[in-house]
Amino acid sequence: MNKLVDRITIFATLLFSILSITELSAQVTIEQRGLLGTEVAEIIITGNEVTQEKIILREMKLKPGMTASESVLTEDMLRVMGLDLFTRVEFRLRADQGKTVLEIEVTEEWYIFPMPFWDLSSDDPPELTYGFRYTQKNFRGRAERFKASLWGGAQRGFKFKHVTPWIEGTPNFSQSIEIYQVTDISQNLAVKELELEARHTGASYLIGKRWNLELSSVVGGRFRLITAGNPAQLASAGQLDRVLDFQISNFWDRRDLKQFPRRGTFLGSGLKHGWVLNLEKSFTRFEIDARSYLPIAKTVSLCARSAWYPAWGEAPPYDWFLVKNTAPIRSTDISDEGRSFVLGSIEARIDLLTLHYFTWEKAPILKSYFRNLAYGLALEFFFDVGDAYDGFDELAVESLMWGYGFGFLVRLPYIDVLRLETSWNPEISPQNFSLSWKIGVSF
Numbered sequence: 001m002n003k004l005v006d007r008i009t010i011f012a013t014l015l016f017s018i019l020s021i022t023e024l025s026a027q028v029t030i031e032q033r034g035l036l037g038t039e040v041a042e043i044i045i046t047g048n049e050v051t052q053e054k055i056i057l058r059e060m061k062l063k064p065g066m067t068a069s070e071s072v073l074t075e076d077m078l079r080v081m082g083l084d085l086f087t088r089v090e091f092r093l094r095a096d097q098g099k100t101v102l103e104i105e106v107t108e109e110w111y112i113f114p115m116p117f118w119d120l121s122s123d124d125p126p127e128l129t130y131g132f133r134y135t136q137k138n139f140r141g142r143a144e145r146f147k148a149s150l151w152g153g154a155q156r157g158f159k160f161k162h163v164t165p166w167i168e169g170t171p172n173f174s175q176s177i178e179i180y181q182v183t184d185i186s187q188n189l190a191v192k193e194l195e196l197e198a199r200h201t202g203a204s205y206l207i208g209k210r211w212n213l214e215l216s217s218v219v220g221g222r223f224r225l226i227t228a229g230n231p232a233q234l235a236s237a238g239q240l241d242r243v244l245d246f247q248i249s250n251f252w253d254r255r256d257l258k259q260f261p262r263r264g265t266f267l268g269s270g271l272k273h274g275w276v277l278n279l280e281k282s283f284t285r286f287e288i289d290a291r292s293y294l295p296i297a298k299t300v301s302l303c304a305r306s307a308w309y310p311a312w313g314e315a316p317p318y319d320w321f322l323v324k325n326t327a328p329i330r331s332t333d334i335s336d337e338g339r340s341f342v343l344g345s346i347e348a349r350i351d352l353l354t355l356h357y358f359t360w361e362k363a364p365i366l367k368s369y370f371r372n373l374a375y376g377l378a379l380e381f382f383f384d385v386g387d388a389y390d391g392f393d394e395l396a397v398e399s400l401m402w403g404y405g406f407g408f409l410v411r412l413p414y415i416d417v418l419r420l421e422t423s424w425n426p427e428i429s430p431q432n433f434s435l436s437w438k439i440g441v442s443f
Helices: 004-019 055-056 070-081
Strands: 028-030 041-047 086-096 099-110 112-121 129-141 142-155 156-164 173-185 198-209 214-229 240-253 264-276 280-298 302-307 309-314 321-324 335-338 340-358 373-389 401-409 418-424 434-439
Touching: 028 070, 028 240, 041 055, 070 086, 070 099, 086 373, 321 340, 373 418
Parallel strands: 028 086, 041 099, 335 373
Antiparallel strands: 086 099, 112 129, 129 142, 142 156, 156 173, 173 198, 198 214, 214 240, 240 264, 264 280, 280 302, 280 309, 302 340, 321 335, 340 373, 373 401, 401 418, 418 434
């Protein structure tokens, strides 16, 4: 569905051919090494024409009156970059009239994207879905995100979502509100070949609390109406399911940069409980996700992930995990489904072209949004293994599905990472392989 990136990719590629490229200085600059260990008297932020200062300062450990260290400066710079609001963030520690001053210069992105989009299905012949999407990344200058989409064709629906990472006047509370309706072909194996449509209408509300820079929690609920014509598509024997979901999640995030992590740890855990109201039946799913990133050389990082989503009760078929070719296991010619899921991944990321920046000096309009645009290239090798299953008795080594391959991680302006991958599983299909492209790193 997200074909906004198609346009941006073409846009970025054209820019590469016409820009005069300028490599810029390091992102953390210390004018005099003797300033390290001294008390920072003032923090000055420049370049934030839209973004409020407190949104930037909220991401930093370093405050006026605290002593500066190179490690804290680097961590703070990466956290500000992790807001995904700026094409570049530069920290400069300098002396000013006998005082130590930290100057932060940010280059803001263009935040508003009203775009048409389209998608062709993998069917033969392919079917077209088309629509319009409005996205605003930095609503009101407070890192709020607003998305509105409307589409038709093979798939039909609408979606409105507003995320507030910090409710002003509260002690680090956040909220997310979403309303949607989606009509699409059911993908469960029992009915997929019948090409039966199901309509999902829902609304959700989540409220979160950020305890510190690493730890956060989310709690909330969702109400859904699922309409379909075949009982195999639903939990009930009729044509309508009414489902109420409740969830609570906790996250501990020590990754250096969320968009492209190379160092640190991420731990996530959660509990979801759902009720099919018209059947008086319920189901529960526990979630745990552990990720680790270890730099083993200047341009090489080893990344690992293990995730487990065990379920109890009678989860309806539209909430099952679906495994197909490259998602969520990067393989080929695999297909499976189940109420629970387990996944393990190992990945090596190798920089071929470290992150550089360029500026289009002759941009005819909006010149400030063509400054400090990032580009880079990395190579990845990966191995994935996992299984979708119903009961614990079905979880066994011999039932695990796996795949391996390599890919390129292309770092582009306004996209962060375009991932181009090739995956195999010679045990299942010795001659076949799968090609895929996605936005963002795998984990």
